Amino acid sequence: MAAQDVVIKDIFGEADKVEILGKLPAILWAYLETARLLVRNIDTAPGSSARSAKDAEKILGILESAAEYLGNESLKTTLGGHSKMLSALGRGELSEQDFVKTFVEDLPRLEGMAGPRPESLPDPLISSWLADQATDAADRIRKGRAGDLVVSVELLDEIRDYLAAEAVSEGIRSILVVDNAGTLVINIGDKTDLDAVSLAAVAAANFAATEKIAHLIGERDFVLLFYKGHNESFHFTRAGKDYIVVTIFDNSLSLGLLRLKITEVAQFLIGKLPKREV
Amino acid sequence: MAFINKSAKEIQVKVVYYGPGRCGKTTNLLYVNQKMNAKFMGKMISIDTRGDKTLFFDFLPLQLGKIRGFNIRVQLYTVPGQVLYNESRKMVLKGVDGVVFVADSMEVQREPNKESLLNLKENLAEDHLDLDELPLVIQLNKRDLEGSVIPILSQETMTNDLHGLLKHPVPVVMASALQGPGVFETLREISKITIKSVHYKLRS
Numbered sequence: 001m002a003a004q005d006v007v008i009k010d011i012f013g014e015a016d017k018v019e020i021l022g023k024l025p026a027i028l029w030a031y032l033e034t035a036r037l038l039v040r041n042i043d044t045a046p047g048s049s050a051r052s053a054k055d056a057e058k059i060l061g062i063l064e065s066a067a068e069y070l071g072n073e074s075l076k077t078t079l080g081g082h083s084k085m086l087s088a089l090g091r092g093e094l095s096e097q098d099f100v101k102t103f104v105e106d107l108p109r110l111e112g113m114a115g116p117r118p119e120s121l122p123d124p125l126i127s128s129w130l131a132d133q134a135t136d137a138a139d140r141i142r143k144g145r146a147g148d149l150v151v152s153v154e155l156l157d158e159i160r161d162y163l164a165a166e167a168v169s170e171g172i173r174s175i176l177v178v179d180n181a182g183t184l185v186i187n188i189g190d191k192t193d194l195d196a197v198s199l200a201a202v203a204a205a206n207f208a209a210t211e212k213i214a215h216l217i218g219e220r221d222f223v224l225l226f227y228k229g230h231n232e233s234f235h236f237t238r239a240g241k242d243y244i245v246v247t248i249f250d251n252s253l254s255l256g257l258l259r260l261k262i263t264e265v266a267q268f269l270i271g272k273l274p275k276r277e278v
Numbered sequence: 279m280a281f282i283n284k285s286a287k288e289i290q291v292k293v294v295y296y297g298p299g300r301c302g303k304t305t306n307l308l309y310v311n312q313k314m315n316a317k318f319m320g321k322m323i324s325i326d327t328r329g330d331k332t333l334f335f336d337f338l339p340l341q342l343g344k345i346r347g348f349n350i351r352v353q354l355y356t357v358p359g360q361v362l363y364n365e366s367r368k369m370v371l372k373g374v375d376g377v378v379f380v381a382d383s384m385e386v387q388r389e390p391n392k393e394s395l396l397n398l399k400e401n402l403a404e405d406h407l408d409l410d411e412l413p414l415v416i417q418l419n420k421r422d423l424e425g426s427v428i429p430i431l432s433q434e435t436m437t438n439d440l441h442g443l444l445k446h447p448v449p450v451v452m453a454s455a456l457q458g459p460g461v462f463e464t465l466r467e468i469s470k471i472t473i474k475s476v477h478y479k480l481r482s
Binding site: 017018019021022024025028070072075113114115116118180181182183197198201202204205206208209212 | 299300323325326327331333334358362363364365366369382384386387420422423424425426427428457
């Protein structure tokens with residue numbers, strides 16, 4: 001039996017970086033808005049800066065990782081300075097007046113880096129949703145790991161052994177565990193000529209497309225997805241929210257028996273595989 | 279392959295937005311969907327992952343008025359941009375009448391732009407279509423980044439890069455799908471040349 005497994009790789013890493021770079025000017029503007037709001041707050045109600053300072057720090061975190069990826073030293077230095085000032089303000093080591101004085105001087109320089117001001121900004125205080133999303137993405141980039149799912153080699157081995165012992169038996173040719181985005185997590189079985197990577201991507205696309213069909217006719221999803229071929233057939237089922245189990249089997253195997261087995265497999269996988277972090 | 283229904287006096291054409299991952303293909307469709315009169319538009323269908331990446335395609339049917347008594351319906355599709363989804367891209371490309379190639383203006387995307395255009399050429403060739411014969415518009419997206427700290431490619435560099443891979447120059451539109459400029463210009467341009475080519479094919 002040939003077993004091939006693929007640890008989920010950083011397939012979207014580059015895409016995330018491209019996205020965060022594309023959004024950098026917009027995030028910079030959002031930061032500038034927040035910073036100006038912070039200065040206004042200090043002016044009108046001294047002593048009330050804590051909350052807007054926290055918002056500014058949050059966006060600053062995203063900007064710092066984006067600046068690191070961009071490799072722009074001057075932006076990095078400016079943002080680093082702001083970060084220090086904000087935390088000194090938070091700790092009470094820097095008075096609000098001194099903070100405003102140095103901080104305001106720096107803002108026009110950042111505006112120059114942000115380019116032309118967009119006509120519509122998401123929100124004066126960039127909606128928390130956007131900030132959370134961007135922080136997550138930035139965090140993953142900072143840690144050098146942008147893939148959403150991480151499956152350890154030990155766990156892959158355990159699942160492969162389980163599948164080999166319990167599921168790949170007479171009739172079942174191959175089992176593929178695929179994530180929602182079409183990444184192949186595990187491929188086990190004796191179909192060595194299978195282009196499993198493409199199959200995984202297309203299977204996930206197909207599964208998502210049939211779900212849309214279900215929505216169009218008012219169903220949540222289709223419980224059973226089964227394609228009958230002349231010699232071999234396909235069976236698709238969900239394992240939790242994040243994974244799809246694709247089974248390729250001989251037509252000699254009864255569909256009922258297969259469904260029974262695959263339900264057990266899906267339950268096992270739900271218990272073992274990690275949930276998506278984002 | 280355009281679908282012409284003579285009894286209903288209707289011509290249906292398929293336009294596909296193609297380009298590297300994260301270049302803004304779906305954003306183009308979303309902008310059209312937001313700004314166009316709902317009367318001339320069907321429902322937008324997006325098949326994506328939870329991370330907002332297109333997994334299979336986005337689909338938006340539009341009605342673009344009449345030519346010689348025929349109603350013109352344009353179906354806009356996008357493809358998934360990530361390299362992994364090549365098989366899905368091939369499926370979406372089947373029967374295409376016109377292509378909008380959305381190129382990303384960011385400097386880091388210079389090579390991915392070229393790779394994606396070559397990939398389009400290969401995928402079309404598999405379907406016995408020639409990119410140089412097909413109605414094509416190049417959209418240089420994300421021009422709103424100009425003047426910011428993000429290094430972007432000049433119009434000239436991008437045009438030279440992409441035209442270098444084609445036999446004849448094609449229309450180039452500068453755009454910012456997020457803010458709107460250029461989105462409808464692109465749509466107008468591709469509709470015009472696609473319908474012209476369908477009309478030409480009909481006559482011959």
